[in-house]
Amino acid sequence: MRAGIIGGGMIARVHAHAVRAAGHEVLTAAGRDAASGQRAAQQTGARESHPSPLELIQDPRVEVVHICSPNDTHPGLVRAALEAGKHVICEKPLATTRADAQAMVDYWRSTDLVATVPFGYRFYSSVRELRARLLSGAERPHLVRGCYLQDWLSRPTDTNWRVDPTEGGQSRAFADIGVHWCDLLEFVTGQRITSLMADLSTVYDTRGPEAVPVATEDAALLVFRLNSGTVGSAAISQAAPGHKNDLRIAIDTPVHSYEFRQEEPNTLWIGGREQTRIWNRADDDASPLSTAYDQSPGGHPQGWRDAFTSFVADTYRAARGDDVDGLPTLDDGLRAACLTEAVLSSATSGQWVDVTGAPSNPGHRSSAPTTVVVPD
Numbered sequence: 026m027r028a029g030i031i032g033g034g035m036i037a038r039v040h041a042h043a044v045r046a047a048g049h050e051v052l053t054a055a056g057r058d059a060a061s062g063q064r065a066a067q068q069t070g071a072r073e074s075h076p077s078p079l080e081l082i083q084d085p086r087v088e089v090v091h092i093c094s095p096n097d098t099h100p101g102l103v104r105a106a107l108e109a110g111k112h113v114i115c116e117k118p119l120a121t122t123r124a125d126a127q128a129m130v131d132y133w134r135s136t137d138l139v140a141t142v143p144f145g146y147r148f149y150s151s152v153r154e155l156r157a158r159l160l161s162g163a164e165r166p167h168l169v170r171g172c173y174l175q176d177w178l179s180r181p182t183d184t185n186w187r188v189d190p191t192e193g194g195q196s197r198a199f200a201d202i203g204v205h206w207c208d209l210l211e212f213v214t215g216q217r218i219t220s221l222m223a224d225l226s227t228v229y230d231t232r233g234p235e236a237v238p239v240a241t242e243d244a245a246l247l248v249f250r251l252n253s254g255t256v257g258s259a260a261i262s263q264a265a266p267g268h269k270n271d272l273r274i275a276i277d278t279p280v281h282s283y284e285f286r287q288e289e290p291n292t293l294w295i296g297g298r299e300q301t302r303i304w305n306r307a308d309d310d311a312s313p314l315s316t317a318y319d320q321s322p323g324g325h326p327q328g329w330r331d332a333f334t335s336f337v338a339d340t341y342r343a344a345r346g347d348d349v350d351g352l353p354t355l356d357d358g359l360r361a362a363c364l365t366e367a368v369l370s371s372a373t374s375g376q377w378v379d380v381t382g383a384p385s386n387p388g389h390r391s392s393a394p395t396t397v398v399v400p401d
Contacts, residue, residue, distance in 0.1 A: 033065030119358030
């Protein structure tokens with residue numbers, strides 16, 4: 026299939042690599058204008074460029090549109106791509122408001138197109154192993170805890186377009202990375218966060234050489250309940266020195282404790298009263314759900330790009346009509362927007378807030394949490 030990529034930054038390059046690694050073609054790229062489109066084509070290795078995103082979308086050769094532009098551009102571009110009959114991969118956050126995310130999902134549901142959001146951590150073999158173990162029914166979680174820590178905004182001189190709420194939205198740290206943690210939690214447990222209490226903090230009042238005022242959070246702390254009654258907590262920060270991409274999730278059951286660390290993605294820590302072990306990708310007791318996402322033999326490390334490639338490959342398989350398990354769709358992007366709204370509401374009120382409005386069991390061309398379909 027032929028892809029068009031809107032945007033030319035780091036994540037656009039990751040998309041382009043994944044498209045090619047999955048056996049497809051990066052045909053064209055576009056940016057804000059003709060000059061940025063040419064730069065995007067150079068950065069992504071696209072064969073050609075378009076003067077604008079809308080011209081890329083209208084190109085009849087393009088079958089899948091990858092939207093890697095700032096958050097505030099997503100609603101219009103997704104709508105245009107769907108109206109043009111194109112499958113879509115849209116970076117998260119899906120939109121800067123829940124209302125915009127809901128409108129995107131409502132229109133998408135009226136089509137027969139595939140539209141996905143890159144919650145790529147779902148595609149590690151070790152995450153699929155954890156999911157298989159927890160969804161077997163043999164163990165029921167009673168406590169969940171974890172963190173997602175980065176340091177790329179830990180200095181007052183660090184800045185980015187995401188700091189501006191006009192482009193990035195009212196939430197930054199949680200909407201950018203906290204939703205990844207929550208999606209991973211809900212994916213592996215098959216449960217949903219039903220209520221939460223959150224607090225936010227901002228490290229610096231201004232950022233960058235021009236001392237631009239900061240109106241979004243650097244860190245978030247939340248406690249929550251799942252629909253099963255399980256309780257949990259998570260710490261989120263983009264200003265934690267030394268933590269480059271430190272996502273950790275720990276899940277306690279009466280029989281075992283499990284811990285996944287994104288910076289060590291080929292393993293799971295499994296704790297028990299009698300024995301504690303490190304499970305390694307491709308161990309003999311790996312489930313078929315896990316081994317389906319092995320891209321290399323055991324002992325050969327797989328990383329984030331491999332997981333992202335699996336996500337893109339599954340999106341393209343779905344676009345061709347295949348059944349795909351656990352594919353994150355616009356429903357999951359809306360879910361993230363609902364969680365973000367709840368976090369902001371709780372931080373403002375200082376109260377527990379119910380998480381409402383998102384599908385409790387996404388199913389539009391996306392499998393329910395308990396469905397297991399092993400890829401060919």
